[in-house]
Amino acid sequence: MNRRYVPDLDEGKAMYLFFVKAEMSTPCGLPARTVLTSYYKSKHFKCRTHDPWNDYTSPDQTILCNDSNQSMHCQLLAGLVHRRQVLRLGAVFASAFLRAISFLERNWRQLCEDIRSGKLSSFITDPSCRSCMSTVLSTPDPRLADEITRICSQNSWKGILCQLWPKAKYIEAVVTGSMAQYVPALKHYSDGKLPLVCTMYASSECYFGVNLKPLCDPGDVAFTLLPNMGYFEFLPLGHNGKLLMDFDEGDVPNDKLVDLVHVKLGCFYEPVVTTFAGLYRYRVGDVLQVVGFHNNAPQVRFICRRNVVISVDTEKTNEEDLHRSVTMAKKLLEPYDGLLVEYTSYPDTSSVPGHYVLYWEILHCGIKTESENENAVVVDGSVLEECCIAVEEQLDYVYRRCRSHDKSVGPLEIRVVEPGTFDSLMDFFISQGASINQYKTPRCIKSKKALKLLNSKVTASFFSPRDPKWVPKMC
Template identity: 30%
Template sequence: MAIWASIELHSKCIRFALVLLVLSIIIASGQRLDLLGMPGPLPVAVGILSLSVMALLWRDIRSKVTGDNRTLISLLNQYFTFKFVGWLGKRQRAKLEADTLNICQVQEETLLKRLRKNADTLYGKQYDFSSNNDSEAFRARHPVTMYEHYRELVRRVAAGEERVLIAEKPLILAMTSGTSGPCAMHLSTKETNTEFFLQGVAVCLDAMRLAFPASDSLQRTTKFFYSPTFRQSEAGIPIGPNSSTPASSRHLLNLYTSPATTYQVPSERDALYLHLLFALKDPSVGTLESNFASTVFYAFLALQERWQELVEDIELGRVSPSLTLEPWIRSSLDGHMKPDPKRTSQLRSEFQQGFVGIARRLWPQLNLVLAVDSGSNQIYGDMLRENYCQGVPFYSPFYAATEGLIGVNLWPEEQQSRRYLLCPRSMFCEFLPEANLDLETPEKHTLLMGEVEEGQSYELVITNASGLFRYRMGDILKVVGFHNQCPVVEFQYRRGQMLSVRGEKVSEAMFLRALRQAVSQWPGAQLVDYCCAESGILGESCGGSDPHYQVFVELKGLRNLTEEQRYKLDQCLQDGSAIYKSFRFRGSIGPMRVQMVSEGAFQELRTKMMAFSDTSANTFKMQRVLRRKEYADFLLGKTIS
């Protein structure tokens, strides 16, 4: 089932509603409906029916409207979109619930579907997919793989060779963010996109509606999204991030505060300004949305920096002349602006009171921040909740990657944890126990979905719809429970993002806990961002002979770090990791070196990382452990304390 073919249904509903509206207006004005060729009493019956239906429809719509300046078409579009996606979400949720009752059979069906579809490819013939009748035969014949296993095959696909890994031609060659190693290029297909929408988006919107009823109102959403840049492979296949602009579907545009042309602005800085401008114009914004909490956090940093310029634009009814925009884009956006002295006065008053809790003060009816705030984005979610978005609930809907949809969060009301139910029809999943991660023959130790144990951690091994078979994701998950028979997991860390100079293995989550504990003891300090490097990659600039951690932090509210404060971080990590403490006690690991970098250093680093990896702002994740010396050298050059 194609996504947009399904969504076309709601536009037909809008046209039907408009026909009813026209008939209602005609009958109400006393015009003769027999001009339309309707015999006898039928015109009157049609008119009465039209009036009745429209009255019920309009009453339902008006009960959900919280903002002004909405056109009838805009309201109808959003209303029927919500109704359609709501119906679809309930349907998909019911399918998911049924699947969780028979997890072993569903996983077998998912695997065999993948193998049969790709049996006639070069890869499928090499591993004799056609003769695999169950998962046991497949696992016995196919090795556990990593990306190097596929690199040359993906290159052949990019060059235009067909039926190499998968039977269909990929829509794009999707680049990973490279958070835990070199960037990889994956095949993104129509099937993976459809799966993501049906099994992910629709299900999570149903969960969101049940947990946050206010999200079902006809309020607009501010969606922070930036126009991705693509290049072409030799065969003309787009290469870039696995994301598409909201403007690619006209049906979705009325859901957002930003006009369509905003999503065509190439500059991230200018596009962010425009998203903020049109969000500030609308006091009834209901949701702030982005792929990741980091994008929302940096949007608020930009708002804090540029609020006076934004308010001036709303006062004058213009788009700032400081933005570099194509003339036709500027003309289109100016058409959405007019002077608004009342809103200007409200905004100035709120900004002058400071930025703690600013989100709810700017948008009193804001009911949700919709963004992933687990894993490397946990820090940004925490900072938003503590500062800009106090009192606003967060919903982290998906656990997903470039490789596809992995899990959905069915418990939006839980604000202290992020649990994801694995999607049994999205991927065939295997689980490598954490104790076996470094074994030379991992294929002999993987477990199936029905074999994992609560409380244990595993590396996820997937077979997906786009040419990855028994592929080690590098994600370490902890099974925290079961929903019927299906595992519920929490993300723990990326295998490539471990700090380890003597084999001690300090995970991202462990280090972040120590860092937050230390910062809480630095008076006035607010953590903005951080990353680490192992001394071995720094060469002569490492600053010490013993292996150690080099830590870079960006802070607000603090001008410099004392030696006592730097040591406090080392002490907090020793308190949280007995293994690290033992190495420090023996002198095998030297004291960590903590460098405070200048304001904006991490935003500059982010730009460098995106340029290197072909990653867009929509899919970027900050690397917590730097593996490239030039990134560490860049931050050393930004050190102020």
């Protein structure tokens, strides 16, 4: 963050929650790990000089702990101990930060007991974590424990972040693309008082660009591409991220590529990169829209991943369409203080015609009780039925034609799941090899085991009560 936007960040600490993933081996015995894990385990991170603008509350040993629960406990504990010094909060992705809030809701009493006694919980068995946290918990602090207990015992956790970390100036995390789903929840827990900052656009393959207006609204985030990071070319796409040309998914049609200086304002592209590390014309798979220029460098908005679609017939719904539809529909929950905290989808083709299934986890914004299950929202079934039809009304022309005219797609279904279901889903994917640091809730479920988990948590099911509106296009 440039100091001209938020001054004096060198006068406090950053509670950034970072996590590593255990290394794996390829069939031929070569070590394999994620790019972020490689960085955290490298000398560039572990042997870095002290930087007052990046003074983290988390000791390095807690970040490098392979057990995500032990790492989370220790990192949150360190953040709470230094709560009066924390000037910014964050994680790589918004989902990881909300995961931390969920962990805090379940475990704040134990965290307070650690602070009160000055002793680390016995379930923390990692030797490096116990060693470094003994310095953080150097003496018992009953007063601090009482402060945190008072805050966390409130009926509502709206604005809890500002109360626990009163000097925090913003939250930094990726909130674009599929992460935009988490913006309302982040605003709820900060009471809308902390800006949501998304500073950069990067991937494992390449660093692409920076956000020159970091304090802008999440919906207005645009990244200025940095030409010195690699050689960028662009594959033209249609208005919804669909290919304009007919060729195989893995092909790179060289004669159709557009270079950096010839992209057009308002048009959609998939980036194709040639990197210093040796990738040659690698298709990244993202959909970007050119929204402006800084000098001659294009400024792009991340729209979605190209291959995230749900389909049961000739219609194809991409991530952007699905997110826009759910965003419109969830507004119907607001009069009931209902907050949609997470969702995913599944194309159910077990019956004919097939239909879309949406799994929704809903949190009651006005009530926080001792039992997680008591957080479930009691909403009249007709409201959820209206949510179903509201989603369908926002889906594209082809989907509505299939539903209303062709009858090749059945009524959309919303299955409401228990609170904490998507935490369990995340645990499942982590157990299958996903990285907690880079985990994103899949917007379309393909794993049979993950689907079985979701269905085991369903508390109610609702279907669209009528066909969505559809008018034939005139020739």
